[in-house]
Amino acid sequence: MSFRTAFQPIIDKPEGKPGVLFYDDNAVIIEDKYPKSLRHYLVIPRHATKTHDHPLVAFDDDSEFYTLTKKYVDKCIDLVVSSLLRQFPDATPDTFRPFIQVGVHSQPSLSNLHIHVMTRDMWSPAMKHKKHYNSFATPFFVPFARLEPRESTDDSDDDNDNNVGGGAANADAWLKTGLRCCYCGTDFKNSFVGLKKHLDKEFRRKYGGLGGDLDDLRPNQ
C-alpha cells in the first residue's frame, strides 16, 4: 500500500533526492522514474491538503491554486525544452513546445497530486504494455488546461469524451481500448509490438535531422 505515497518523502524533503530538477516552497519538479517518453517530468505541488486530492477535483473552484500550479507547469515545460535543446542543437523551442503534453491520469496509481509534463513520442523502454500506452494516449490522460476552473456553469462547450466531472467512470475502458498511434492515429488493435515498431519510425522522423545522435538514445533495457 505504501507505494501509493512514494512521492511523499520528496514532497517533505526534496533536497538531494535523486531525479529532483527543481523545488521551492510550493512545488517540486522531478524526472519520472519510469519515463514513458523521451522526456517525462512531473510537477508535484507541496500543498499539505491538495496533495491528497484527486487530480480531477483538486482545482475545482480554486483558480488561485490552478494559476499557481500552472506557473510550475510552465517552468517544467521550459525544463523539458531546454534539456532537449542541449541534446538536439539544430532544434528550436518551437520544435518541441507544440509536442509536449501536460495532464493528469484520471485514475492515478500514486496518490500524491502530480501533473505529467512529457513529449508526445511515447518512445521509451519503460513503455511496456497497452495500459502504459493508453494511460497517456487516450482520454484517460486529462489535459491540465481542462482542469482550469470556470466562472460559468454552462458546460455546453465541454468535450464529453474527457468528461472531467465524472472522468474516472470510463477510465478502465480507455486503458483497454485499441492501440492508436499518437502521431497519425493508425489503429494497431491489440498489437503492442506493431505499435512499438511504428512509434520507433515516427520517433526517428520527428527527432531525426535535429543534430542529435539517435543511436545514443537506443533503449538500454
Added chain:
Amino acid sequence: MSFRTAFQPIIDKPEGKPGVLFYDDNAVIIEDKYPKSLRHYLVIPRHATKTHDHPLVAFDDDSEFYTLTKKYVDKCIDLVVSSLLRQFPDATPDTFRPFIQVGVHSQPSLSNLHIHVMTRDMWSPAMKHKKHYNSFATPFFVPFARLEPRESTDDSDDDNDNNVGGGAANADAWLKTGLRCCYCGTDFKNSFVGLKKHLDKEFRRKYGGLGGDLDDLRPNQ
C-alpha cells in the same frame, strides 16, 4: 499439412538419414528429433498400408503384425538400455528396464504409425509445456501392451481409463488436465515451472550415483 508425413521419407529410404539407429525391411528405429525424456526413440513400421492406420486400430485382429512390431519394440528397448549403460557405467539393465515406457499417442501429430520408446523421466529441454507433458504422462499415452489383440471378446478386465476402443474421445481433456509428477504423483495443477523443477529433482535422485556426470546432461537450450 506436409509436416504430418514427416516420417514418410525415412520409411521410404532410411539409409543415411540423421537419427536412424536401425532399419531392416520391416521397421526403422530413430531418435525422436524433440526428445521428451533423456532417451526417446521411435519404432516406425514400414508396412505400406499399416503406416496409415491409426495406432489404436492398426493392431486390431492382427496378432501377426503386433508380434512382428513387438520384436522391434524389444530391440528398441535394448538400444535405449545399452545407450544408457554407456553413459552410466555403474548401472545395470534392471536400473532402466522397468523405467522405460512404450506406447502410442491417442491423437498422433504425425500420421505415419509410430511407437514411442522412452525413459519415464520427462527430463528434457524439449519438454516445454503442459500438452507435451500430458501427452506422455496421462492415458493420452496408450501402452503398447494394451494394443495386443485378444482372442476373447470379454473385456471385463479392461481399464476403462485408457478406453482403447474409443480412446481418442477424452484425449483433449487429458492434455488439459492438472500436471502430476510421473514418479510420485504430486499434483502441480497448472504450474509447469513447478513441475519442471520437481522433475529435475526426481531426475537427479534417479540418475545420480550411477557413475555418469549429470552436469553433462544439463539442458543446452
Added chain:
DNA sequence: GAATCATAAC
C-alpha cells in the same frame, strides 16, 4: 514472471 494462445507438430 508465468500461463495461455497460436503456431508448429518429429
Added chain:
DNA sequence: GAATCATAAC
C-alpha cells in the same frame, strides 16, 4: 512469439 494475467505501480 506475443497477448494476457498478475504484480507492482514513480
